[in-house]
Amino acid sequence: MPPTETVFLPTTVSIKKHMLKSFRTFDIWDLPGQINFTSSGYDTEGIFGPAGAIVWVLDAQDNYVESCARLFETVMSLQQTRPNIKFAVFIHKTDSISDDYREDTVRDIQQRITDDLDDAGLTNPPITFHSTSVYDISISEALSKVLQLLIPQLPTFEALINNIAVNCCFHKLYLIDTLTKLFIASDTSPGDTASYSLLCDWFDTLMDLADLYSTEGQSNESHAISERNNGDTSNDRNAVNGSALVKPGATMSTLAPPYITENDAHSFVKGSRGIDLYLREITVQLVLVGWSKQSGFAERKPLIDYNVSLFSKAIKDCLQVIAPDPPETEEAQSSDNS
Amino acid sequence: GKVKEAKQKILLMGKSGSGKSSMRNIIFSNFVAKDVRRLGATIDVERSKVKFLGNLVLNLWDCGGQDAFTENFLTSQKKFVFDHVGVLIYVFDIESRETERDLLTYIQIIKCLEQYSPHACVFCLVHKMDLVQVESRDAVFQERRALITQSSRSYAKRMVSYPTTIWDQSLYRAWGNIVNSLIPNMNVIEDYLRHLAESIEAQEVILFEQSTFLAVKHIRTARGDGSPYPDRLERLSHILKTFKHSMATFTESSSSSHQFEEFYISAPTFNLVISNFTSNTCVLCVFPPGDSEITCARINIGTARQEFFDFDMPVSSRQRSPLA
Ligand SMILES: Nc1nc2c(ncn2[C@@H]2O[C@H](COP(=O)(O)OP(=O)(O)OP(=O)(O)O)[C@@H](O)[C@H]2O)c(=O)[nH]1
Ligand SMILES: Nc1nc2c(ncn2[C@@H]2O[C@H](COP(=O)(O)OP(=O)(O)O)[C@@H](O)[C@H]2O)c(=O)[nH]1
Ligand SMILES: [Mg+2]
Numbered sequence: 001m002p003p004t005e006t007v008f009l010p011t012t013v014s015i016k017k018h019m020l021k022s023f024r025t026f027d028i029w030d031l032p033g034q035i036n037f038t039s040s041g042y043d044t045e046g047i048f049g050p051a052g053a054i055v056w057v058l059d060a061q062d063n064y065v066e067s068c069a070r071l072f073e074t075v076m077s078l079q080q081t082r083p084n085i086k087f088a089v090f091i092h093k094t095d096s097i098s099d100d101y102r103e104d105t106v107r108d109i110q111q112r113i114t115d116d117l118d119d120a121g122l123t124n125p126p127i128t129f130h131s132t133s134v135y136d137i138s139i140s141e142a143l144s145k146v147l148q149l150l151i152p153q154l155p156t157f158e159a160l161i162n163n164i165a166v167n168c169c170f171h172k173l174y175l176i177d178t179l180t181k182l183f184i185a186s187d188t189s190p191g192d193t194a195s196y197s198l199l200c201d202w203f204d205t206l207m208d209l210a211d212l213y214s215t216e217g218q219s220n221e222s223h224a225i226s227e228r229n230n231g232d233t234s235n236d237r238n239a240v241n242g243s244a245l246v247k248p249g250a251t252m253s254t255l256a257p258p259y260i261t262e263n264d265a266h267s268f269v270k271g272s273r274g275i276d277l278y279l280r281e282i283t284v285q286l287v288l289v290g291w292s293k294q295s296g297f298a299e300r301k302p303l304i305d306y307n308v309s310l311f312s313k314a315i316k317d318c319l320q321v322i323a324p325d326p327p328e329t330e331e332a333q334s335s336d337n338s
Numbered sequence: 339g340k341v342k343e344a345k346q347k348i349l350l351m352g353k354s355g356s357g358k359s360s361m362r363n364i365i366f367s368n369f370v371a372k373d374v375r376r377l378g379a380t381i382d383v384e385r386s387k388v389k390f391l392g393n394l395v396l397n398l399w400d401c402g403g404q405d406a407f408t409e410n411f412l413t414s415q416k417k418f419v420f421d422h423v424g425v426l427i428y429v430f431d432i433e434s435r436e437t438e439r440d441l442l443t444y445i446q447i448i449k450c451l452e453q454y455s456p457h458a459c460v461f462c463l464v465h466k467m468d469l470v471q472v473e474s475r476d477a478v479f480q481e482r483r484a485l486i487t488q489s490s491r492s493y494a495k496r497m498v499s500y501p502t503t504i505w506d507q508s509l510y511r512a513w514g515n516i517v518n519s520l521i522p523n524m525n526v527i528e529d530y531l532r533h534l535a536e537s538i539e540a541q542e543v544i545l546f547e548q549s550t551f552l553a554v555k556h557i558r559t560a561r562g563d564g565s566p567y568p569d570r571l572e573r574l575s576h577i578l579k580t581f582k583h584s585m586a587t588f589t590e591s592s593s594s595s596h597q598f599e600e601f602y603i604s605a606p607t608f609n610l611v612i613s614n615f616t617s618n619t620c621v622l623c624v625f626p627p628g629d630s631e632i633t634c635a636r637i638n639i640g641t642a643r644q645e646f647f648d649f650d651m652p653v654s655s656r657q658r659s660p661l662a
Contacts, residue, residue: 194588201584206603208577212570213542213608213624270600273589 006134020180021285026150033057052150053086054078055143060091060105060131068109072116079122087127088146089113095133106131137197144182156318157185164311165189165290168304169297173290174199175282175315184286199289202277206267266305270298278304282312283319346424346520347397351411351447353440354379354403356431357465360504362386362400365513365550370583371504382407383419389618390547391554394521412446420454427461427516430482433469437482441489448491460493461500461516462486468503475501510575514552521554531557531621534642538635540625544571548596548618551579574622578612596620604632613639616646 016030029051056071058064071089078085091109094102110129117125130142148154157175165173165187172195174183181200269277276297279289288308297304350358360374366388380402388396401411401419411419428447434440451458464482467475479501490497500512518524527545535543535557542565543557553571567573585597601612608624609632615621621642623635 198584198588201581205577205581205584208573209603209610210605212565212567212573213610214605215566215607265603265605267603268601269598271585271589271598272596273585273591275585275589 026147051082051085053088053146055088055090055146057090057092058109059093060102060109061093061096064109065112068112068116071113072120075117075125075127076120076122083126085126086149087125088142088149089127089129090132090139090142091129092132094131094138095135102131137193137200140180140182140200141191141193141196143180144184147182147184151184153318154185157315158188160311160314160318161185161187161288164288164307168292168300168307169294170278170290170292171195171294172199173288176200176203176287176289178285178287195291199277199291202269203279203287203289206279268298268301280305280308280312282315286315288312347399347422348425348427349419349423350398350400350427350429352403352429352463352465353431353434353443354405356403356429356434357504358403358429359384359400361429361463361465361502361509361513362398364504364509365552366398368549368579368583368586370580374504379404382410390517390550391521391616391618396517396520408443412450416450417454420450423451423455423458424520425459425461425516426451427463429463429465430486432464432466432478432482437485441485444486445489445491448489448493452492456492459519460490460497461512462490462497463500463502463512465502467501467508468505507569507572507576510552510572510579511569513550514572514575517547517550517552518554524555527555528557530642530646531555534621534623534638535559537638537642538623538625538631540623540635542622542624544574544622545615546575546578546620546622548614548620551575551582554619600636602632604629609635611635611639613643615639615643 012030012032014032018028018030020026020028054074056067056074058067058071071087075087089109091106094105097105106129113127114125117123117127128145130138130145132139132142151157161173161175164170170187172187172189172192174186174196176183176199181203183196265281267277267279271277274293274295275291276293277289277291278301279287281287288311350362352358359377359380360369363369363374363377364371366386380400382402384400384402386398386400388398390396399419401407426447428444430440430444448460451460462483464479464486467479470478483499486499487494487497498515500508500515502508502512521527531543531545534540536559539559540557541559545554545556546552547554552575556571558565582597589597591597596614598612599614603610604627606627609627610622610624611632612620612622613636621639623639625631625635
C-alpha cells in the first residue's frame with residue numbers, strides 16, 4: 001500500500017492477526033490502542049504469552065505523555081510474568097516534525113521512559129527506540145531490527161556476512177527478505193539508512209524490470225534456448241529454467257518477487273561514480289545485496305561470485321538446521337493516540 | 339539545412355500554473371514529481387539549451403503564462419518569440435475552469451505562429467490528468483482534444499495531443515514522442531540497432547538518451563513478439579529515471595549526469611543489459627537467459643559502440659555508412 005493511502009485505513013478496534021512469511025513465519029498481532037490489556041479482565045497470558053517482541057507505537061505529533069505512562073505500566077506488568085519479551089518503541093510520524101525538533105522529541109521520549117523505569121528499579125530495560133515514518137525507509141529499518149530480535153541465529157548470519165564484506169570489500173551488505181524488503185541480517189559495520197534506502201530502491205527497480213520481461217515470448221524463446229543448447233554444454237541451467245517460466249496473464253503481484261530470485265538470479269551495476277551494486281539470490285525468500293566503492297571491485301567480480309556461492313551454501317545449511325523449529329511469534333501493540 | 343535543423347526553437351506555452359516548468363524540470367533537470375511544488379511562477383521566458391543527441395541541441399523556451407507576459411508575447415515581443423520555431427508545445431490545465439478563455443488565448447498564439455513559423459509542429463498536452471477519475475479520463479481527454487483541434491486553424495490536421503500527468507509514465511510517452519519527431523537520420527540509427535539485436539538474438543533493443551531516459555529508438559524482433567506491456571517504453575523511462583535519482587541522492591551528485599556505466603540482470607527467464615553507448619545515449623538489450631549469453635552480449639555491444647561512434651559526431655564530419 002502506498003503511504004499516502006494509509007489515511008483511509010479504519011481505526012483498529014479488535015485484535016487482528018497477520019502472518020509474515022519469510023524464510024520462517026512470524027505472526028504479527030495488531031492490537032487496538034484504546035484498550036488497556038494489562039488491566040484485569042483480559043487474558044494477558046493468552047495475548048502476551050506467545051509474544052517475542054512488542055512494538056509500541058507512539059505518535060510523535062500528539063501528546064505522548066499518556067502513552068508513555070501506559071507503556072510504563074505494560075512493561076512493568078509484563079516484566080513480572082514474561083521478562084524475555086523485548087520492547088521496541090516506534091516514535092512514529094516523525095516526517096511531520098522539523099529536523100532539529102525531531103531529535104529533541106526522540107531524546108525526550110527516550111529519557112522519560114528510561115527514567116521512569118529506572119526509578120521503578122528496572123535499570124537495564126529490554127527496550128529499543130526507533131524514529132519512524134511510513135513515508136521513507138525508516139519504518140522498514142526499524143521493523144528489520146525488531147525481526148532480528150527474534151532470530152536466534154542472528155550472530156551466525158552476521159559473522160558470515162561480515163566475513164564476505166571484509167574479504168570482498170563491500171561497504172555495506174544486507175540479507176534482505178524479498179517479500180517485505182526487511183533485512184534479517186547485515187554486516188555489523190555501523191548501519192546507515194542511506195545505504196539501505198538505495199539498495200531497496202535498486203531492488204524495486206529490478207522487480208519492476210522483471211515484471212516487464214519475465215513473461216515474454218515464451219514459445220519462441222524456449223525454441224531459441226533449445227537450439228543454443230545443442231552447441232553449448234556448459235549451459236544446462238537453461239533446461240532447468242524452462243520449467244520456471246511464468247504463465248502469461250499472471251498478474252503483476254503474483255509475478256513480483258520470486259522470479260528474479262529463482263535459480264540464482266543476480267544483478268550488478270557498475271556506477272559511474274565508483275559506486276558498484278551487487279545482488280545475488282540466496283533462496284527464493286532471501287537475497288544478498290550490497291554496495292562497494294572499492295576501485296577494481298567490478299574486475300574482481302568472479303572472485304566475489306565464488307565467495308558468495310560459499311556464503312550462499314553456508315546460509316542454506318543454516319536455514320535447513322533451523323527449519324524444523326516451531327515458528328516464534330511476534331506481537332505488535334499499537335498505541336493509538338490520535 | 340541539417341545544422342540549422344539541429345538548433346530548433348521549442349516553445350513551451352500555456353496558462354500560468356498549468357505545469358510547464360514542472361514537466362520541463364522533471365524531464366530535463368531530473369526533478370522527481372514531488373519536488374516541483376517548490377517551483378515559483380516563471381518570469382518572462384526561461385531559455386535553456388539541452389544537448390540531446392550529438393548534433394541535436396534543443397533550444398527550449400519556457401514562457402511564463404501570467405497574463406501580462408502572454409500579452410507581451412502577442413504584441414511587442416511577437417517576432418522575437420515566434421520566429422524560427424520548430425515546435426510549439428501548448429499545455430492545457432484540465433482543472434482550469436475557464437476552458438473558453440484558455441482556447442481563445444491558444445488561438446491567438448496559433449495565429450502568431452502561422453505568421454512567423456508556418457511549418458512548426460504543434461503538440462498539445464492536456465495536463466494534470468491525475469485529478470480526473472480514472473474511469474472518465476479517456477472521455478474527458480477526447481472531449482478536450484476535439485475542442486483543441488477546432489481551435490488549431492491551419493495546424494488542425496497535424497496537431498498531436500496527449501493526456502499527461504507528472505505522476506505517471508504518461509509524461510514520458512508524450513515527451514518521448516515530441517523529442518523523437520525532432521531527431522534526423524532515424525533510419526540510420528535503426529540499421530545499427532537492428533544489426534546489434536540480431537547479433538545477440540535479442541527480443542528487444544532500445545536506445546535511450548542518457549540524461550532524460552527518453553527512448554530514442556526501439557527495435558523489437560520476431561523473437562520478442564507478444565509482450566503483454568504495450569506501454570513498456572514509457573514505463574522503462576519512468577523506472578530507470580527513478581533509479582537514477584536514487585543513485586544521485588546516494589552519491590550526492592547532480593543527477594543530470596549519468597549514474598551508471600553498466601547495469602545487468604540475469605534472471606531465470608531473461609537477461610537484461612543496459613550499457614553506455616555513445617556520449618549521451620545508452621542501450622538496453624533484453625535477450626534469452628544464461629551467463630554465456632551475457633558475456634556474448636557485452637562483447638557485441640562493445641563492437642556496436644565502436645561502429646556507432648561517429649553517429650554522435652556532427653553531421654558534416656560523418657562519413658561512414660551504416661552497417662551492411
Ligand atoms: N495534480 C497535478 N499537479 C501538477 C501537475 N503538474 C504540475 N502540477 C502543479 O502545478 C503547479 C504549477 O506548476 P508550474 O510548472 O510552476 O506551472 P507553469 O505552467 O510553469 O506556470 P507559469 O510559470 O506561471 O506559466 C505546481 O504546484 C505543480 O505542483 C500534474 O500533473 N498534476
Ligand atoms: N504524517 C504521517 N502520518 C502517518 C504516518 N503513519 C501513519 N499515518 C497516518 O496516521 C493515521 C492513523 O494510522 P493507522 O495505522 O490507522 O493507526 P492505528 O489506529 O494505530 O492502527 C492514518 O491517517 C495514517 O495516514 C507517518 O509516518 N506520517
Ligand atoms: Mg513556469
